[in-house]
Amino acid sequence: MKTLIISSSLSPKSRSYVLCREVYDRLKKKKVEVELVDCRKIELIPHHRESSEGMKKLAIKVGKADNVIFGMGVHNYSVNDSLKIILDSLTKEACEGKFFGIICAAGGPNSYLSTMHLTQMCMNEWRMIQLPRIVYATGRDFTEDKVNENILERIDNFCEEFIKIGKKLM
Numbered sequence: 001m002k003t004l005i006i007s008s009s010l011s012p013k014s015r016s017y018v019l020c021r022e023v024y025d026r027l028k029k030k031k032v033e034v035e036l037v038d039c040r041k042i043e044l045i046p047h048h049r050e051s052s053e054g055m056k057k058l059a060i061k062v063g064k065a066d067n068v069i070f071g072m073g074v075h076n077y078s079v080n081d082s083l084k085i086i087l088d089s090l091t092k093e094a095c096e097g098k099f100f101g102i103i104c105a106a107g108g109p110n111s112y113l114s115t116m117h118l119t120q121m122c123m124n125e126w127r128m129i130q131l132p133r134i135v136y137a138t139g140r141d142f143t144e145d146k147v148n149e150n151i152l153e154r155i156d157n158f159c160e161e162f163i164k165i166g167k168k169l170m
Contacts, residue, residue: 001166003027003034004065005103006058008083009073010040015105018145019135020071022152023103026159037061039082047088055089063094067101067166068128074106074114079121087121095126099166101158103135105142112136131165133158 005027007020017038024036042054051059062068073080079087100122102115115134122128135158141151 001032001163001170002064002066003032003069003162003166004061004067005034005036005069005071006039006062006083006086007036007071008039008080008086009071009105010044010080010082011073012040013145014040014073015137015139015142016071016073016103018142018147019103019105019137019151019155020069022147022155023069023071023135023159026155027163030159030163032163035061035065039086044082044085046085051089055086058086059090059094062090065098066170067099067162068095069101069103069162070118070122071103072105072115072118074104074111077111077114078117079114083118087118090126092126095122095128098126098128099131099162099169100128101131101134101162103158105137106139108138129169131158131162133161 007017009016027034043052137151
């Protein structure tokens, strides 16, 4: 099972990246073939212009992966602009039928439905299959670049279910 984690936040102090890193570490310990892509290291170019080399490579990685985990920050109760640019660059052929999960860091507790926009995009456009469990963390769940025990427990549950259901779908 090849899993690609895409951390879409461009913030130098990205909390969603911290969550993605925790998921990556846990999946790696469970012997899952996993790769973490940090989009802060990719030149993101809007869909109406030619893609950068980094974006082209990311699209190929998505195509080769069995499943994808999207890490996102919340902006205006929706996906962040960098994730939208990434999603616009992907193709139906690269994504269709893949299993996906969502990891989200938000400023506060009232944005929990913001992940539904990503769900709608992935399920409606590419017919992807979503893990029902979402890791949702707020600013209160972090101390500097560390996550509290409650979120770590949720990450453990997310990883267990992602592996279990992902294997059944393969």
